[in-house]
Amino acid sequence: MMRRLLFLLPVIVFAVIAGYFLWGLAPERDPRDVPTAMIDKPMPDFDLAAVPGLDVPGLATADLAGGEVVMVNFFASWCVPCRAEHEFLSALTEETGVPLYGINHRDKAEDAVAWLAELGNPYTRIGADPGRAAVEWGVTGVPETFIVDGSGRIRWHHRGPLVPEIIDREVEPLIEALRS
Amino acid sequence: MRALLFVFTLLLAVPALAVEPGEMLDDPVLEQRARALSAEIRCVVCQNESIDSSNAEIAHELRVLVRERLVAGDSDQEVLDYLVARYGDFVLLRPPVKPSTYLLWFGPFVILLLGVVAVFVYFRRQRAAAALPPALSIEEETRLARLLAEDAAKEEGPGKA
Numbered sequence: 001m002m003r004r005l006l007f008l009l010p011v012i013v014f015a016v017i018a019g020y021f022l023w024g025l026a027p028e029r030d031p032r033d034v035p036t037a038m039i040d041k042p043m044p045d046f047d048l049a050a051v052p053g054l055d056v057p058g059l060a061t062a063d064l065a066g067g068e069v070v071m072v073n074f075f076a077s078w079c080v081p082c083r084a085e086h087e088f089l090s091a092l093t094e095e096t097g098v099p100l101y102g103i104n105h106r107d108k109a110e111d112a113v114a115w116l117a118e119l120g121n122p123y124t125r126i127g128a129d130p131g132r133a134a135v136e137w138g139v140t141g142v143p144e145t146f147i148v149d150g151s152g153r154i155r156w157h158h159r160g161p162l163v164p165e166i167i168d169r170e171v172e173p174l175i176e177a178l179r180s
Numbered sequence: 181m182r183a184l185l186f187v188f189t190l191l192l193a194v195p196a197l198a199v200e201p202g203e204m205l206d207d208p209v210l211e212q213r214a215r216a217l218s219a220e221i222r223c224v225v226c227q228n229e230s231i232d233s234s235n236a237e238i239a240h241e242l243r244v245l246v247r248e249r250l251v252a253g254d255s256d257q258e259v260l261d262y263l264v265a266r267y268g269d270f271v272l273l274r275p276p277v278k279p280s281t282y283l284l285w286f287g288p289f290v291i292l293l294l295g296v297v298a299v300f301v302y303f304r305r306q307r308a309a310a311a312l313p314p315a316l317s318i319e320e321e322t323r324l325a326r327l328l329a330e331d332a333a334k335e336e337g338p339g340k341a
Contacts, residue, residue: 138266
């Protein structure tokens with residue numbers, strides 16, 4: 001009996017290895033994905049000045065504790081995926097009316113002003129971040145987007161551009177749920 | 181002379197580093213701690229590179245941050261905790277030992293142990309087999325069969341008579 005079980009051993013070993021391969025090669029798995037540690041954490045402490053030349057106020061921690069669901073988006077004029085997600089972000093704020101706060105990451109003020117003049121400005125507040133605020137938020141690059149609930153707690157964090165698929169599947173349902 | 185020069189230039193070669201002179205602290209003890217810590221911290225956008233050896237902007241930002249916190253009086257562990265709170269364990273190049281990483285840390289030793297047990301069992305079985313007297317040859321087998329048959333015939337003989 002023992003001997004028979006022993007013959008099954010190669011099959012079992014194969015099944016385990018094949019299982020790992022299936023997991024590793026799954027198309028939805030991105031090995032470069034940096035896991036987020038920010039979910040359900042209170043807002044980091046930060047205070048960013050406005051971008052010079054823009055008629056939009058700056059952004060600080062206190063602005064986010066207004067009892068309202070808000071989105072915080074890290075962007076830069078030099079970032080190509082930011083340009084790609086811009087129209088979807090604009091459509092989302094128009095549709096849902098959620099205030100969109102921007103953090104302009106490592107950007108030249110005049111470039112940011114020109115970028116927003118060209119594409120339109122969906123942001124109600126924009127803070128200019130020379131780099132440190134990104135670390136406080138656990139951000140690795142631009143674009144990254146957060147949803148913050150009314151009590152100032154981070155409820156959602158996404159690295160990379162917001163494409164319609166993610167907006168439909170995750171962002172809109174979450175905003176609905178947090179508002180009710 | 182040429183060989184000597186070659187050896188001398190080899191001695192001058194040190195690993196390339198990304199730390200910029202402007203980032204370094206004046207206090208050599210603190211700078212040494214910052215360097216040691218930086219080697220343990222992953223540049224989160226690079227492929228398996230520490231912030232000490234990466235040129236990425238976030239690596240620069242993190243190097244400056246590590247130094248700022250050390251100057252502010254943080255212990256090494258406090259600096260690491262600060263980063264883990266923001267980027268998770270991913271930011272550490274050396275994964276911490278905790279239940280979710282037990283398999284990673286102790287798995288190889290478990291496999292080694294299984295191998296040792298397998299080898300031990302194998303040799304024990306072989307020794308047990310060697311301790312038995314050697315099996316009979318074919319001639320011995322046929323002779324044994326003949327003798328047993330003769331014995332059987334003898335025992336049957338008187339009973340029948």
